[in-house]
Amino acid sequence: MSDPNFPATGLRIHPSAPGRRWGKASAAEKPLRAVAAEAGSDPESAAVAENVHNLERPGQDWRTDSATDIREFGIAGRIWEAAYLMQLYLRPQQPDRIEFDPPCDLFANDGTRETLRNTARSSNIVELGSGAGYVGLHLAIQLEGHHASSRQRHIASDGHASSSTLPHSPARLFLTDLDNVCPLLRRNAGLAGFDSSSQRKEHEEAAAVDAVRKIRRSVELHVRPLPWGSSPAVQALKDEINDIHDENKLTHIVCSDLVYFPELLPSLLRTLVWLTDLASRSGFGDSAKLDSGGNATSPLVLISYKVRSLIKEQPFWTAFGTWFDFEPVRFRKRSHTGLPYNDASPTKAKAEQGIRSLSTSQDPWTEWDHSMYIFVARRKVGTLGCLPVDDDAMFMDGWRGQKPARCSAEVVQDSPRISQFTEGADQFEWLLMSEASCE
Template sequence: MTPNPNFPANLDIHASTGTHSHLSDHLDTRFGTNAQETAIRQYGIAGRVWEAAYAMTLFIIPPATIEFDLPLVDALRADDRITMVELGSGSGLVASTAARLLKPGRDLFIATDLPEVQEVCSLLESNLASDQKSVIVQPLSWGNPADASRLASLYFTDDDPLRSRKMTHIICSDLVYFPELLAPLLRTLLHLSSPPFTSPSATQQPSLFISYKIRSLAKETAFWSAFGLWFDFQPVLMKNGSEKSHWQRFGSDFDDTTFLFVAHRRHESFDWKVPLSDPDLLGGVGAHGSDTRKGDDTFENLLLMMMED
């Protein structure tokens, strides 16, 4: 019997409060402490709102006192048809928050989670029922090209004008933690940033936003080393509303080590061959058009700069 990824051995978790996000007193009851405790008992990991999700919601709809260098939906895309896909949507807090920015009937947010645990999609559908004019729920296995193709056939095909969307945003919150899922996660990000979800010749590639809390750096660094080969990424910056304030990394004043990255597919990577082997993918095989093992040092350099500050 395949282990349930939402109920790992010795699971002992409780509801989060999100105190660092300034949202703990304003959480919708669908995602509050009582709702989380109930969902955790039934859905395990997926029932909890994880810390980096609070950071993402703060970024999506910030208070008037905070300014970001790059908002989720920038002015250049204000009149475009927005199509967002979230991986590992869990209980749906981020999806529900993002839905508030979307125009019903024009824009679409696709909240996804693992089909191996179908009940999680049921949790999403229940929690997002009031947002259904802009949000739909779909199962999506990480690393599975057939699942990605199925999603593309539903919403990203040029054969039908009603399904001829192009990806504008990919959203991930607190997904970089289980070592065995790092390669499948990266593989799915490559799927979603490739045709037919987008076109290499498009003037604007999908923007990928990843909120991330460090839990086990030694286990998680491999993801960023491989990710940076295929995606150009940088931390999102913020400043307080006053003219005298300075730009700083969003999350730098949190009690834990939390990042929010914005990334875009490297244009030259569309010509590279993605290896079929997960160890090869994490090892950088195929990147730069070669079969040698390699890595990107963007994340490592960011950590070094943080130590120097």
């Protein structure tokens, strides 16, 4: 199979420089730009504008892409539009600027011992198709800062922080892509403060730098090759995540702007199914494990998506809906007075109307523009333990295999029970229809 980062039609893409980062703004996209500006991610800001000077100089800043990286790494060398949307979401809530519904559950704000034990430092996160690493590295730094600030708040309220307050192991974040993209990820990880061996650099020259190093021990960053559709690669990654004890399980999967080429979509979905399956370490398709309450759980999947060719991309969402329950993330932006208003209606009168509706408990939440989405997804309980069929066309059409009761693994491999499922296939279509009806 040819390298998907270098399509046969050739590369006709440019770095996401100002004016191209979000593309030409439509009327629907202008609110998104305003939200980005409020959150400090405006594509026209001075920090981003500096990217103009880096277009031909790779390695200057992990937050920017370059024409040189695109020539060397193809599609993976560019930072794509939905990545900028995802980085707005993967951070602690900013109630004075922008709120999300649902909020990103990787971040909590109370600073209690329970929070410190169970949030950032106990997460195991895999990003698929990391490319240049913009989303994953942003997330790593946000987790570090959040853990440090939570700890400081706890010290301020409790007067001390004993070692028992902290979790036994740091959060682990795995950035994955094709093997030939991993050098780009390692380089940018180094620029962001992580060395090529996937650990935080040890700088001892200055106390200030050493303090930063200690904070960053709250997150381990790893770069791993993970071709979509490779069950050995997925199993190896799951084994690495589970290498200490059973509770060190995968908690989150991050996907940013991965739904585009139709020929890659079966492999992407198959990889998501494998990673979220609660099979034992001996292989896929075993019965789902249960938590202490007897409930089946699976990793949370966070997906940012930009519509480019709906007719080519919708089959993915149709098949995805048969395996996963998912919902869109909505947002509301706050005015300078600290009161929320509906950013899709930015005039003063509409803002006041939004404030009035909030006072009557009708929160003015809104969607992103109609070409950009963030979805939060989790496996349907009834699909846990099921196996993706090998045939791509059947797989995308809802067919799956399931381990027969009380049989050996050999029987499963030779003759799995195959059924077609369509429940949930229309989730994405209903989402689009509900948005259209609200216009």
